[in-house]
Amino acid sequence: MGLELFARGKRAQDERRRPVRSKALGLGFAVAAIVLLSGCSPDDPSAWGRLALPPGASDRVDAMFVLWVGAWIAAAVVMVLVLGLMFWAMVRYRRRPGNEVPTQLRYHLPLEVLYTVAPVIIVAIFFAQTVTSQNEMLEKVDDPDHTITVVGSKWQFTFNYLGEEATAGEDVFDFGDTSDPTELWLPVDESVRFDLVSPDVIHSFWIPEFYFKLDIIPGKTNSFDVTPTREGVFTGRCAELCGLYHTRMIFKVHVVSRDEYDAHLQELQAAGQIGQPEGGAEATRIAGLAEAQNAENGENE
Numbered sequence: 552m553g554l555e556l557f558a559r560g561k562r563a564q565d566e567r568r569r570p571v572r573s574k575a576l577g578l579g580f581a582v583a584a585i586v587l588l589s590g591c592s593p594d595d596p597s598a599w600g601r602l603a604l605p606p607g608a609s610d611r612v613d614a615m616f617v618l619w620v621g622a623w624i625a626a627a628v629v630m631v632l633v634l635g636l637m638f639w640a641m642v643r644y645r646r647r648p649g650n651e652v653p654t655q656l657r658y659h660l661p662l663e664v665l666y667t668v669a670p671v672i673i674v675a676i677f678f679a680q681t682v683t684s685q686n687e688m689l690e691k692v693d694d695p696d697h698t699i700t701v702v703g704s705k706w707q708f709t710f711n712y713l714g715e716e717a718t719a720g721e722d723v724f725d726f727g728d729t730s731d732p733t734e735l736w737l738p739v740d741e742s743v744r745f746d747l748v749s750p751d752v753i754h755s756f757w758i759p760e761f762y763f764k765l766d767i768i769p770g771k772t773n774s775f776d777v778t779p780t781r782e783g784v785f786t787g788r789c790a791e792l793c794g795l796y797h798t799r800m801i802f803k804v805h806v807v808s809r810d811e812y813d814a815h816l817q818e819l820q821a822a823g824q825i826g827q828p829e830g831g832a833e834a835t836r837i838a839g840l841a842e843a844q845n846a847e848n849g850e851n852e
């Protein structure tokens with residue numbers, strides 16, 4: 552009698568659990584769908600084809616596109632394979648009356664070898680494609696049309712345009728502050744060499760539409776060549792957490808015709824922004840920064 556009651560209670564408990572389990576499963580799918588779909592904007596259906604990459608605007612986008620889309624396809628194949636095998640095993644070997652525990656496999660050599668070899672092959676393919684894409688992206692052109700020094704300093708960018716025809720060879724520069732971020736001007740379809748320098752900590756120079764990002768490391772000049780291929784205004788940013796005001800290291804990128812570019816450089820020249828500042832006071836004009844630092848120093852004394 553006691554046993555029968557126990558069995559009945561257990562059955563009732565199982566029945567109650569089932570809807571809870573399916574609710575949890577439904578919730579899991581909903582969360583996964585929100586996470587996946589929130590990366591895609593309904594305003595731009597073409598973003599699906601690029602797997603959420605922004606529309607490209609430089610000659611280096613193909614190399615990064617192959618790596619990005621290829622990596623997602625490879626990851627999706629692995630996911631389908633692994634989830635498929637998991638669900639197949641769950642259903643095929645689920646507990647049934649008279650079949651309490653399926654055959655247990657331990658020290659199964661072929662399986663162990665597969666577990667080891669398959670990830671090594673996957674990593675090797677990713678590594679090879681990464682090296683290929685990186686080499687394509689960092690390939691230098693023989694004689695770049697323009698050379699710009701990017702100074703990343705706490706917490707602004709300064710852009711030095713070196714030896715331009717429009718300024719009769721005089722170097723000009725531009726910098727900004729938090730209410731008026733620095734602007735970078737580039738001529739469309741002309742190659743630019745960027746030399747990246749930092750007087751303080753590591754920053755990172757990133758223009759998402761160029762599919763290009765490179766660290767700015769103090770004591771070392773990183774450089775890369777790129778040709779903007781589409782006119783427009785883009786947003787560039789620092790992509791390395793560099794300190795308190797890191798989020799303010801945003802800049803505007805204007806890709807314009809050669810005439811507009813030359814006119815802009817002449818404006819900088821006329822404004823007296825001549826020379827090659829490498830950070831420091833000229834580059835850092837953050838509203839309220841001096842007061843904040845003074846207050847902090849006062850507290851520490």
Ligand SMILES: [Cu+2]
Nearest residue numbers: 789791793797
């Ligand atoms: Cu930063």
